[in-house]
Every structure is written in structure tokens, then in C-alpha cells.
Amino acid sequence: MSGEYPVTNNAASSTEEKNFQKIIVPTVPDKLEDTTESRWERSWPVIAGGAGLFSDGYLNNIIGSVNTVLRILYPVAYSKSDAVKNVPSIAFAGTVVGQLLFGVISDHYSRKWSLMASTLVLIIFAALSAGSYGANGSVPGLFTTLTIYRFFLGVGIGGEYPAGSVAAAESAGELKRGHRNRWFIMFTNVQINLGFVLAAFVPMVVVLVFTENHLRTAWRVMLGLGVLPPLSLLYLRMKLREPENFNRERMHKYPVKLIARFYWWRLFIVSLAWFAYDFSSYAFSIYSSVWLRIVLSDSAPLWKAFGWNTVVNFFNLPGACLGAFISDWIGPRYALSISVFLQGIVGFIMAGCYEFLATAKNVGAFVVLYGIFISLGEIGPGNNIGLIAAMTSATAVRGQYYGIAAAIGKVGAFVGTYAFPIIQARAPNPVRAGQDPFFVASTLCMMSAVVVRFLIPHIGQDTIALEDARFRRYLEENGYDTSKMGVSMKQKLQQLEQSQLQEPATSAES
Incomplete structure (x- = not known):
């Protein structure tokens, strides 16, 4: 990873980004x-x-x-x-x-x-x-x-x-x-x-x-x-x-080796965080099924089971909506790392107290803790892992970069659906069968917090423009002709002609 540019520093701060902006942003088109x-x-x-x-x-x-x-x-x-x-x-x-x-x-x-x-x-x-x-x-x-x-x-x-x-x-x-x-x-x-x-x-x-x-x-x-x-x-x-960004920055020839050399490490880190989150998400659903079994009797009608499933899924919304604002206030990197760390702590508490929570007497406390746990997951990785994937690469390769990271995340979810049942089956008793998946998932939450906090660069409001400028500079220093990036003059004329044809010919009639 080209560590020579300040913004690539894993511990990059907003001050460093501002300094970098002074150097590079004048070369970027109008905001x-x-x-x-x-x-x-x-x-x-x-x-x-x-x-x-x-x-x-x-x-x-x-x-x-x-x-x-x-x-x-x-x-x-x-x-x-x-x-x-x-x-x-x-x-x-x-x-x-x-x-x-x-x-x-x-x-x-x-x-x-x-x-x-x-x-x-x-x-x-x-x-x-x-x-x-x-x-x-x-x-x-x-x-x-x-x-x-x-x-x-x-x-x-x-x-x-x-x-x-x-x-x-x-x-x-x-x-x-x-x-x-x-x-x-x-x-x-x-x-x-x-x-x-x-x-x-x-x-x-x-x-x-x-x-x-x-x-x-x-x-x-x-x-x-x-x-x-x-x-x-x-x-x-x-x-x-x-999007205007895409028109300005798209590539017509892709120097695959240069791109891979520049982004492989960052893509690996983002993909790892996405894999860990999706892998763990299967374990998160295990506890909802536990308290649902307590609330619902075996003879409950099907519609009632679906109704309680609605309640389970609703837990995601408060955290997602609140987290949208938190991501702007403190930035996606901190929103993700802090929230997923807190989620891991709550997860360890739930796993440690599982024997007492998974009873009819304490089901209320179980549901409240579960709601907090799920909300923290949405404030953190649920909201921000996709945002980080979308903003840590240049526009010219963003679709492929994002697609690879998201695909690895889905593979994590798929692996989790097979791994956690095996973990449960090998548990020595029913209590451990409920605890072990959450111990694993909460450990992964902690790991994700560390990875995102220290290995993902600072992401600000202008990160997309800065990343495009940084990527252009890297390409130029390695002999790639960036003057051919963006929409060609021929394409611009075609777009202009098309927009003019769509306008009503009022001037001719007058």
C-alpha cells in the first residue's frame, strides 16, 4: 500500500486529511x-x-x-x-x-x-x-x-x-x-x-x-x-x-497490476471486517429463537409466530436510523469500531448470563438486552461497513472493489450458517450450546473493532474526492496517462445533443 501519501496512513487523522486536501484538491475539478x-x-x-x-x-x-x-x-x-x-x-x-x-x-x-x-x-x-x-x-x-x-x-x-x-x-x-x-x-x-x-x-x-x-x-x-x-x-x-464523479473519473483501460498493488491491502481489511460481521450475524439470530420459544407455546397459530418475527426484525430499525446521524457526527470508522466493541461487551454479558436469561421469569431482561445488542450492530457495522467499502476506493474501480468486499461478506454469512450449528452440536450441554456461538461472535466483534479502528484510514465528508485525486496521482507517477480518464469529448457532445433534443423547441416557435 502506497504509504507515501498521508491519507493512506492507517492512523490517519482529520488534520492529515486537511493537509493532504491543500496539496491535492486544487487539481480536482469544481466541488x-x-x-x-x-x-x-x-x-x-x-x-x-x-x-x-x-x-x-x-x-x-x-x-x-x-x-x-x-x-x-x-x-x-x-x-x-x-x-x-x-x-x-x-x-x-x-x-x-x-x-x-x-x-x-x-x-x-x-x-x-x-x-x-x-x-x-x-x-x-x-x-x-x-x-x-x-x-x-x-x-x-x-x-x-x-x-x-x-x-x-x-x-x-x-x-x-x-x-x-x-x-x-x-x-x-x-x-x-x-x-x-x-x-x-x-x-x-x-x-x-x-x-x-x-x-x-x-x-x-x-x-x-x-x-x-x-x-x-x-x-x-x-x-x-x-x-x-x-x-x-x-x-x-x-x-x-x-453520477458526476463517475463521468469525471471512469477509466477506459484498466492497469490491473497497478490497481491491485495500490488497493490489495485495504480491500483485504474491508473484506475481512465484512466477512466477520456477516459470519457472526447467524449467531445473533440464535438468541432470538430462544426467547421466541419461551414466549410462544407449541400450539401457537402460525400468524402469531410471524408476528413475533416482525418484532425481532424491528429491533434493527432504531439502531440503523440513529446510527445514520452518528456516522456523520463522528465518522463511519469511529461509529463502526466503537459500536461493534460495545456490541461485543453486551454479547459476552448475554452469553455469560445465558443460563439465567433463557427462562420464562427473565425473558423480559433477555429481550431488552437482545434489543440493545442488535441496535449496536446496526449503529456500527450494519450501517457503516458498506459506507466504508464505498468510500475507501477511487471512483474508477469502486464497483469492483465494493462488489468483491460485499461478496466476501456474503461468503462469511454462508460459512456461518454451517459453522455455528456444528459449534452448537459439539457443545457438552444445552447451556453451552447457547453460549458458545455468542462467545465466538462476540470475540469477532472485538476483533472487527480493532481492525477497523487501526487499519482503516480516516473517512471524512470529502473522502471520495480526495481518494480520486490520490489515485490519479499514483497512476501518473507510475506512467499511466490519466488525461484519458473520464467521459471523452465525443461522449460529452453526444450527451449535450441528447439533452438539447429533449428540451421543447420554444425558441423556434416564438
């Missing part, structure tokens, strides 16, 4: 926020870019309820087959493919059209999933079809990360200083959490409407409603323009 556009004109690209992650939250989480319904409908054909594992998990694989694929597309071709492509994939395969059907009414064929559609749906979900989040981060650079992080978070992570809540609430309502006598219709309606979120964004995304 993006210096524009005559209204606040809405600058804000809606952030909304259109990031809000697609609501679909990620809904479509990923809804499959848990669908899985529950399918187990009831097909207690042998589904529960005793590979489908019981494949249907809920195959979207993980598709998401990783989508994150890597759309990371390349968004950098090499277009932020806008990669967004449009991921949106269309979501709409098509959400609809197909709801209409899954086996040849000649075959039940195994139904499960196979649903699995295939869920894989391609995962590709669309994965595309939202490098395409949507990156576009949102770059568009946020055109907003007022001091407000950029909260706008990014409100329309990325908060949207994911809203999707989680709706994905828990919708099954409760659907089961109440259709009753448990019509579950074959209910699960299809649950999946089919997933078409609406991406469909509602389609028009906004059609009206998007390429």
Missing part, C-alpha cells in the same frame, strides 16, 4: 456540491440508487417464512429432501455472482444501466418465483424450479450492491457537507432493514387473510409481492443520469 440544482434534484439520485436494497431485505428475508409454510405443506416431500436447504440458501450463491458481475459492469460500462439491469432481473425472477411450477404438477419439479429462480433472483439482489450502493455514494457527494453519510445510510442499510420488517409483517397479514387452510396460495402471494419494490423504482432509475 460537486457547488451546483445550482435544487435539494430534490441532488437527493433523488441517492434515493433511486440505494433504495433498491429494500428489495434485498424483503426478497432475502421472505424466504424464511416461505420455507416454514413449505415445511407445513410438504412435511415429507420438502422437509426430507435437499430442497429444504437449497431453496432458502441458493440465493446466497446468486448474490455472490451478482456482486462480482455487476461490480465489473458498473465500472466498465455504466452505473445507470447496471442498475436498470439488476432491477429488471429482480422483477422478472421475483414474479417467476411466485409462479414456480413443476412439470405435470410434479412436487419435486416445483422445488427444483423455485431453486433455479431463486438463484437468478440472487444475481439481481447481488447487483444492487455494487450498482446501487456505489451510485448512491457518488450521488451523495453532491449533497451538503455534514449530511452525506446519513443520506447514504438511510437509503441503503435502513432500506434493507425496512425490507426485513416488511418481509416478517407481510406473512402474518397474508396468513390471517388466507387462513392456514390456503397456504398454497399464501406462499405464492408472499413471493409475488416482492415484485412491487423494484417495480416502483423502475421509472426513477430510468430518469437517472450517470
Whole structure:
């Protein structure tokens, strides 16, 4: 990592960034926020870019309820087959493919059209999933079809990360200083959490409407409603323009070795933090299932179980919303490291007191501690890991950088779903089976806090502009011709002609 530039120092401070800004920013074009556009004109690209992650939250989480319904409908054909594992998990694989694929597309071709492509994939395969059907009414064929559609749906979900989040981060650079992080978070992570809540609430309502006598219709309606979120964004995304940052900094030829030499260490650190968080998140859900078993009796109706699942998912929202402002106030690096450290402490307390908390008498205290624990996770890594991934690389390679980090995070989640059940199975007694996963997860929280605090550079409101300037300087010093970066004159003329054609010819009529 090119340690010669002050901002690459792992312990870089805001003072160092200001000094670096004095050297480099004069070579950067006019500041993006210096524009005559209204606040809405600058804000809606952030909304259109990031809000697609609501679909990620809904479509990923809804499959848990669908899985529950399918187990009831097909207690042998589904529960005793590979489908019981494949249907809920195959979207993980598709998401990783989508994150890597759309990371390349968004950098090499277009932020806008990669967004449009991921949106269309979501709409098509959400609809197909709801209409899954086996040849000649075959039940195994139904499960196979649903699995295939869920894989391609995962590709669309994965595309939202490098395409949507990156576009949102770059568009946020055109907003007022001091407000950029909260706008990014409100329309990325908060949207994911809203999707989680709706994905828990919708099954409760659907089961109440259709009753448990019509579950074959209910699960299809649950999946089919997933078409609406991406469909509602389609028009906004059609009206998007390429972010100004992308127009200025895009590359037409990629010096892969130079890029890898410059960013490999930082990408490794960001990916490690994302992997640890997603890996641990599986353990976080274990405790919710414990107190839910205490609250719910074995004879509780299905809608009530879905209702309590809504409560569990709602715990994410307060922390995510509050954390959006904290990220602007103290910066994403400190917001993440402090919150995840505190989360680790609460996790150790919960694990140490597990034997007493996991009782009907103390379930109230259990739920309160769990809510604090989950909120801290959202204030920290939930909100900021994507923001850090979006802001610690140059615009020219941001899609690929973000896509790789996000993909490694998803791999962490996938590994966690297999590792933690093994940890529980090898525990010597039921109490340890509840404690051990949280001891592991809380240790990883502490590790993530140290990694982010000391190995991630300072991230300020102007980090995107500074990082672009730093990357250009590095390329120039290594013989790369940066004059060819950005939109070419021919492309600028084409964009100008297109915008003029869209204007009404009022002058000619007058």
C-alpha cells in the first residue's frame, strides 16, 4: 500500500486529511456540491440508487417464512429432501455472482444501466418465483424450479450492491457537507432493514387473510409481492443520469497490476471486517429463537409466530436510523469500531448470563438486552461497513472493489450458517450450546473493532474526492496517462445533443 501519501496512513487523522486536501484538491475539478440544482434534484439520485436494497431485505428475508409454510405443506416431500436447504440458501450463491458481475459492469460500462439491469432481473425472477411450477404438477419439479429462480433472483439482489450502493455514494457527494453519510445510510442499510420488517409483517397479514387452510396460495402471494419494490423504482432509475464523479473519473483501460498493488491491502481489511460481521450475524439470530420459544407455546397459530418475527426484525430499525446521524457526527470508522466493541461487551454479558436469561421469569431482561445488542450492530457495522467499502476506493474501480468486499461478506454469512450449528452440536450441554456461538461472535466483534479502528484510514465528508485525486496521482507517477480518464469529448457532445433534443423547441416557435 502506497504509504507515501498521508491519507493512506492507517492512523490517519482529520488534520492529515486537511493537509493532504491543500496539496491535492486544487487539481480536482469544481466541488460537486457547488451546483445550482435544487435539494430534490441532488437527493433523488441517492434515493433511486440505494433504495433498491429494500428489495434485498424483503426478497432475502421472505424466504424464511416461505420455507416454514413449505415445511407445513410438504412435511415429507420438502422437509426430507435437499430442497429444504437449497431453496432458502441458493440465493446466497446468486448474490455472490451478482456482486462480482455487476461490480465489473458498473465500472466498465455504466452505473445507470447496471442498475436498470439488476432491477429488471429482480422483477422478472421475483414474479417467476411466485409462479414456480413443476412439470405435470410434479412436487419435486416445483422445488427444483423455485431453486433455479431463486438463484437468478440472487444475481439481481447481488447487483444492487455494487450498482446501487456505489451510485448512491457518488450521488451523495453532491449533497451538503455534514449530511452525506446519513443520506447514504438511510437509503441503503435502513432500506434493507425496512425490507426485513416488511418481509416478517407481510406473512402474518397474508396468513390471517388466507387462513392456514390456503397456504398454497399464501406462499405464492408472499413471493409475488416482492415484485412491487423494484417495480416502483423502475421509472426513477430510468430518469437517472450517470453520477458526476463517475463521468469525471471512469477509466477506459484498466492497469490491473497497478490497481491491485495500490488497493490489495485495504480491500483485504474491508473484506475481512465484512466477512466477520456477516459470519457472526447467524449467531445473533440464535438468541432470538430462544426467547421466541419461551414466549410462544407449541400450539401457537402460525400468524402469531410471524408476528413475533416482525418484532425481532424491528429491533434493527432504531439502531440503523440513529446510527445514520452518528456516522456523520463522528465518522463511519469511529461509529463502526466503537459500536461493534460495545456490541461485543453486551454479547459476552448475554452469553455469560445465558443460563439465567433463557427462562420464562427473565425473558423480559433477555429481550431488552437482545434489543440493545442488535441496535449496536446496526449503529456500527450494519450501517457503516458498506459506507466504508464505498468510500475507501477511487471512483474508477469502486464497483469492483465494493462488489468483491460485499461478496466476501456474503461468503462469511454462508460459512456461518454451517459453522455455528456444528459449534452448537459439539457443545457438552444445552447451556453451552447457547453460549458458545455468542462467545465466538462476540470475540469477532472485538476483533472487527480493532481492525477497523487501526487499519482503516480516516473517512471524512470529502473522502471520495480526495481518494480520486490520490489515485490519479499514483497512476501518473507510475506512467499511466490519466488525461484519458473520464467521459471523452465525443461522449460529452453526444450527451449535450441528447439533452438539447429533449428540451421543447420554444425558441423556434416564438
